[in-house]
Amino acid sequence: MGEITLRGVHKAFGATTIIPNIDLDIADGEFVVFVGPSGCGKSTLLRLIAGLEDVTRGTISIDGRDVTNEAPAKRKLAMVFQSYALYPHMTVARNIAFPLKMAGESPDVIQRKVQEAARVLNLTNYLDRRPGQLSGGQRQRVAIGRAIVRQPSAFLFDEPLSNLDAALRGTMRLEISELHNQLKTTMIYVTHDQVEAMTMADKIVVLNAGNVEQVGSPLDLYRSPQNLFVAGFIGSPKMNLIEGAPAARHHAKTIGVRPEHMTVSTTAGEWRATVSVAEHLGADTFLHVHADGVGPLTVRAGGDVAVNHGDTIFVTPDATKIHRFGNDGKAI
Amino acid sequence: MARAVTRQHKTIATAAAWVVALLIFFPILYTVITSFKTEQEAIQGFSLIPSGTFENYVEVEAQRGYFHFFLNSVILSVGSTVLALIVAVPAAWAMAFNPTKRTKDILMWMLSTKMMPAVAVLFPIYLIFRDAGLLDSRVGLTVMLMLINLPIVIWMLYTYFREIPGEILEAARMDGASLWNEIIYVLTPMAIPGIASTMLLNIILAWNEAFWTIRLTTTNAAPLTAFISSFSSPQGLFWAKLSAASTLAIAPILIMGWFSQRQLVRGLTFGAVK
Numbered sequence: 001m002g003e004i005t006l007r008g009v010h011k012a013f014g015a016t017t018i019i020p021n022i023d024l025d026i027a028d029g030e031f032v033v034f035v036g037p038s039g040c041g042k043s044t045l046l047r048l049i050a051g052l053e054d055v056t057r058g059t060i061s062i063d064g065r066d067v068t069n070e071a072p073a074k075r076k077l078a079m080v081f082q083s084y085a086l087y088p089h090m091t092v093a094r095n096i097a098f099p100l101k102m103a104g105e106s107p108d109v110i111q112r113k114v115q116e117a118a119r120v121l122n123l124t125n126y127l128d129r130r131p132g133q134l135s136g137g138q139r140q141r142v143a144i145g146r147a148i149v150r151q152p153s154a155f156l157f158d159e160p161l162s163n164l165d166a167a168l169r170g171t172m173r174l175e176i177s178e179l180h181n182q183l184k185t186t187m188i189y190v191t192h193d194q195v196e197a198m199t200m201a202d203k204i205v206v207l208n209a210g211n212v213e214q215v216g217s218p219l220d221l222y223r224s225p226q227n228l229f230v231a232g233f234i235g236s237p238k239m240n241l242i243e244g245a246p247a248a249r250h251h252a253k254t255i256g257v258r259p260e261h262m263t264v265s266t267t268a269g270e271w272r273a274t275v276s277v278a279e280h281l282g283a284d285t286f287l288h289v290h291a292d293g294v295g296p297l298t299v300r301a302g303g304d305v306a307v308n309h310g311d312t313i314f315v316t317p318d319a320t321k322i323h324r325f326g327n328d329g330k331a332i
Numbered sequence: 333m334a335r336a337v338t339r340q341h342k343t344i345a346t347a348a349a350w351v352v353a354l355l356i357f358f359p360i361l362y363t364v365i366t367s368f369k370t371e372q373e374a375i376q377g378f379s380l381i382p383s384g385t386f387e388n389y390v391e392v393e394a395q396r397g398y399f400h401f402f403l404n405s406v407i408l409s410v411g412s413t414v415l416a417l418i419v420a421v422p423a424a425w426a427m428a429f430n431p432t433k434r435t436k437d438i439l440m441w442m443l444s445t446k447m448m449p450a451v452a453v454l455f456p457i458y459l460i461f462r463d464a465g466l467l468d469s470r471v472g473l474t475v476m477l478m479l480i481n482l483p484i485v486i487w488m489l490y491t492y493f494r495e496i497p498g499e500i501l502e503a504a505r506m507d508g509a510s511l512w513n514e515i516i517y518v519l520t521p522m523a524i525p526g527i528a529s530t531m532l533l534n535i536i537l538a539w540n541e542a543f544w545t546i547r548l549t550t551t552n553a554a555p556l557t558a559f560i561s562s563f564s565s566p567q568g569l570f571w572a573k574l575s576a577a578s579t580l581a582i583a584p585i586l587i588m589g590w591f592s593q594r595q596l597v598r599g600l601t602f603g604a605v606k
Contacts, residue, residue, distance in 0.1 A: 078506060
């Protein structure tokens with residue numbers, strides 16, 4: 001079981017409030033991603049759940065048990081840190097065995113569980129090595145191994161892939177998702193990378209300045225952002241946010257159109273635009289254009305679009321996919 | 333051109349380093365040379381070639397009992413170091429990992445005690461030692477040496493502990509480690525190089541301490557510093573014997589320093605370079 005509930009959680013460091021007031025429900029077995037820009041309080045929120053920081057006000061419950069004032073060791077949670085936080089003086093086997101040793105398990109049980117974790121994570125050949133002799137991906141696997149042997153109620157991941165290169169990040173992302181499918185244990189994952197959030201999460205919690213902006217499935221957030229912040233944060237490339245006359249025609253302060261929800265023509269269309277930069281990625285072409293009376297836009301077109309810098313094109317938004325936002329920045 | 337200048341600079345810098353090193357080392361070398369001279373040779377004037385006599389060493393041991401002083405030096409320096417570590421490890425741990433607003437002030441205050449001239453407190457400390465019956469006792473002097481070096485020991489350990497990433501200790505906490513398990517299984521093994529170099533430096537400082545060891549002892553607890561000073565008598569200076577005594581006093585610590593120089597350099601420069 002790994003049901004986590006936050007009620008009225010407030011965190012301040014001295015006079016600085018990091019998290020004003022958060023209520024959140026995380027169901028057992030869910031993969032929840034906290035996403036938001038740097039300094040939005042997502043890591044602090046994770047550390048509050050872990051018990052590594054004390055809450056200023058509010059309660060945190062795990063499986064109905066109030067753990068607000070309990071030490072991290074007693075919360076039955078496992079955490080994977082951004083820096084891996086492996087014990088440099090211990091071998092891989094001893095690193096993975098450490099939580100079991102602290103739990104007072106017998107040497108036989110420790111040996112069996114370490115072997116099992118090493119097999120699952122492809123670390124069997126590295127058990128006698130020290131962390132300093134491993135690559136970034138292998139270190140990350142050791143950190144995950146150390147977390148899974150405890151069979152915790154929930155796993156907490158604090159930006160675990162941000163120290164890896166792009167290719168390895170993709171592989172590890174898949175491995176963590178597969179691990180979640182196998183173990184079906186609650187996972188809370190903190191990242192600033194919205195691609196990680198979209199690809200891994202059952203549920204995304206978008207945070208901004210310590211506040212929850214929206215909670216929902218990745219596609220909910222993509223299709224129906226509740227405010228301008230979520231609209232601008234979720235999706236890559238970013239949603240185009242347009243104000244002025246084009247927005248007024250849709251009876252809104254701001255309208256949002258995703259780059260993939262616009263069509264490009266060289267002959268006719270709603271907005272006449274000049275191409276500033278054309279990024280040809282093979283499968284797609286990202287056109288950064290300046291539309292007359294609208295402003296700068298990013299448009300996603302097919303890979304075979306033959307448009308280059310300085311060309312004039314016509315851009316037409318898909319009327320059914322236009323997001324409208326009022327004066328308060330909320331979706332209409 | 334640039335390369336030639338660099339090479340020239342390197343040669344000059346190397347030569348200058350050798351000159352400075354020889355200047356620093358020369359008094360020690362001359363002491364050793366003098367210890368192998370006769371008393372007559374020693375007062376005759378500057379000479380780098382001794383007659384090679386061992387009589388000074390034989391006399392020094394026979395007349396004054398070198399081994400007794402040597403044993404006291406070992407007891408005082410090792411004892412005060414162990415005591416200092418017992419106090420300093422928990423203190424440095426608390427200040428490094430659970431600092432408060434006043435931690436820096438406390439550290440500065442501790443360091444400021446080292447700026448005070450020892451002679452300023454000679455009188456009260458002498459009286460305290462006399463009234464407590466600690467004059468010329470190993471226990472009293474061990475505590476004294478521990479106290480005077482404690483600020484440096486805490487500072488060094490604090491600097492070492494600060495270099496240990498806090499996330500590793502947090503990981504241990506998440507893995508179910510209690511405070512003691514965290515210190516025993518994670519912090520201490522990671523800090524062993526730091527603790528070792530702090531120990532070495534403190535042993536050297538305590539071994540060389542001459543102000544208190546000479547003033548608070550007579551015979552029982554007197555270490556090698558008192559042994560050396562005893563050769564400067566009102567009847568006149570016996571340079572050759574004094575040199576032999578000095579050589580015997582510095583030899584153990586010089587040998588220890590030589591074998592542990594890597595640790596010592598690391599300890600003294602720790603925190604300066606990432």
